Amino acid sequence: MTKRRSPSPSSEREPLLSSSSQTHAVYSQSPRSTSPEDSSAINGPLKRSRADLIWVLAGLWSAVFLGALDGTIVATLMTPIGNYFKKSNDASYIGTSYLLSVCCFTPLYGRLSDVLGRRGAMLLGLAFFGIGTVLCGLAPSMNVLIAARAIAGMGGGGVMTVSSIAVTDLIPLKQRGLYQGMANILFGLGAGLGGPLGGWLNDVFGWRSAFLFQIPVLAFSVILVAVKVNIPLSAELQSQTVPEKIRRMDFFGSATLAGTVGAMLLGFSLKESEQLPWAHPLIWGLFVASSFCAVLFIFVEACWAPMPVLPLRLITQRTPLAVCLSNLFGSIAAFSVLYNVPLYFSAVRMASSTNAGLHLLPHSIAISTGSVFAGWIMRRTGHLYYLTLGAALLATGSTTLIALWNDSTATWHLWLDIVPQALGMAALITTTLIAIIAGVSKADVAVATGITYLFRTTGQVLGVSLSGTVLQAVLLGKLHARIHGPDAEKIIASIRHSTSVIATLDPERRQAAISSYADALRVVFICQAVCNFLALLCTIPIQESPLPGTLEAQEEQFRRNLEAQRRQEGDA
Structure with missing residues (x-):
């Protein structure tokens, strides 16, 4: 593990919005x-x-x-x-x-x-x-x-x-x-x-x-x-x-990057929203197009573009790669939680839409609290590595607890188990953003920030579409196994499209629908925990750089990062 250094902490009495030129x-x-x-x-x-x-x-x-x-x-x-x-x-x-x-x-x-x-x-x-x-x-x-x-x-x-x-x-x-x-x-x-x-x-x-x-x-x-x-x-x-x-703009690289990301996400989104099979020509055609654009993009960025929109030398470095992957997996888990936890209360606990939405209120408060707390810790200590690991561990533990929900889970668990996920994810995206900025040269700060937002937003879309795809696949199998009769297909279709139908069913079929949703959501919740665990693994290689307390010190650090980058390129 690389030795971690940091400057001495600045005084906590220093105002955040001082007029100092520093x-x-x-x-x-x-x-x-x-x-x-x-x-x-x-x-x-x-x-x-x-x-x-x-x-x-x-x-x-x-x-x-x-x-x-x-x-x-x-x-x-x-x-x-x-x-x-x-x-x-x-x-x-x-x-x-x-x-x-x-x-x-x-x-x-x-x-x-x-x-x-x-x-x-x-x-x-x-x-x-x-x-x-x-x-x-x-x-x-x-x-x-x-x-x-x-x-x-x-x-x-x-x-x-x-x-x-x-x-x-x-x-x-x-x-x-x-x-x-x-x-x-x-x-x-x-x-x-x-x-x-x-x-x-x-x-x-x-x-x-x-x-x-x-x-x-x-x-x-x-x-x-x-x-x-x-x-x-x-x-x-x-x-x-x-x-x-x-002429400095990388138009071809921008177009191929947009094609890569757009075609891939559109394929996953259509699979979930239209419930198309994986073998459908539109779905695999979009994935093929995404792969083709990805190959073109790599060629353009490596051999063609004078000012790459996404420099490959940056994304292949240890810390930027670790930050991007942790943001991707963490965002997949976070948005899966955001969309599927209310569904659990509506379809399994048979709560009203208002009550289901209220269970996200502690989550919303925790998001803001986690980010501010992480920022305060970094300002006070000048360190972020163990804070990043702790944040990822907190999110993983939370989604593990959610995956263990069942009929006998205490009410307080249902309200509070989601809170560490919000605290951890908010802290994670804050610390990893600072980590990637602290480890690059000044010329790469803007591009590095854009890259983290790319992986974060991609994870958000994948979190919704992939969790929906998994949910519907498992739900369909469970409903077919539990509901039979001449009108079974019609009832199954109505259950899949609207949870409000469940309350109108006879007791046997109502229980079958609730149990099917519970089983399907448990699989989704396990996948959330796995994604957060992968995010935790991705945070381990992050290298901690000093966090300068003034812009003069920050400028000097950017210069050192640039010199280190040039030495690495010279060695290569």
Whole structure:
């Protein structure tokens, strides 16, 4: 195991939002960096007052809040939108199209923020998100609405990524985790308010108002970002013409990466939503297309692109690879929990939808608490390795307890067993983000951040689609084994599509349906625990780098990382 070092902790009396130039200056990469990929994207030093930093964070985090608000608003509106267009069977694609678009375009914003600047990339993301949201509110058909959600997703993922990159430019790594926790609190607040707000707007003004309502908040974010988020590009990039900057973009790599991720996730999503067999031409055709795009992508990044959108030398390093895989497996487990635990209470415990949703309330609170706690620990100690292991272990233990639920499980277990999963996952994504940033050169910070968000969002989509596929496969087999008779197929189909049907069945078939759901969900819960265990294994190789307490020290660490990278490339 590599020896772990850290600087001495800074005083806990130091304010988080001080006006010190040590905290709020932005520094450039070493002038010795001459290659395009090594050149720093950020010029400096740039002094910021406390008030100025607060306004910058307000602009960045208001966009994060809006993204979370939008997600739960749309989840609430899917049923009324489906009823309005008389296409309830297509309503799930409203969410799927957005998530697929987010996954495809999220990693591109890391490189875009180095070419357009943080402000330019953020405004581009907000523009796509705003155009898509307005089109949703004006959509004349379900197909237009689905396409509009895809456009919004092109910006939604970028808003989250670029805001994280910009905060890294402004805040030393030792305090960075605590600021990430603050952003997660706003994200949780937005997600919590979105559901009831979307329902109220739909009841009073109609579902279109829930989209159009977001425009004033979006305009507020755009104004603040345009006026306050002023993090200049390096002198080298500022001197380049627009065509020269465009030539730096890896368009072919971006297209093949989007094809790889999009085709794969679409295959899994269609398998779950349309319940198509694996042998269906559409399903295996999408996987073949994804594989073909992956081969092209590797060739382009390794042999063609002058500025790769996802540098292979970065993803193959020990810590970045471990961080990406732990985020992937952890996100699969987290979103499987988020979607299947309420289903357990609805289908197995026969609770109302309101009661089932209430069981996620402690989970929502724990997400914000876990992220802030992890940030506080890193700020106080300057260490993150054992905190990362503990977070992954906590999540694994939680999902193991959930997998042991049965008819005799105590009520307090049903409420509290989910809490360590939220605490652990929130801490894990915070510490691993800091770990990957601390281990790369300054020129790679934006790209590395984009990569972590790519694996995280991919895991989220896979968590929903794969758990749904496993659930339906096991459920179908159990129902066929327990329900017989001339109308068996019709009853089985109705049980699979709506848990509300279970209460209307005769006692024998009701018990058969409940037992079948219990067996199927137990398999899903075991898979969740396995994914969290894999995430735990992936955190072990992470190398701990010092967490600088000032941006001067952070700048020096980035220079050391760059020199180490050059030595490794020279040895290779």
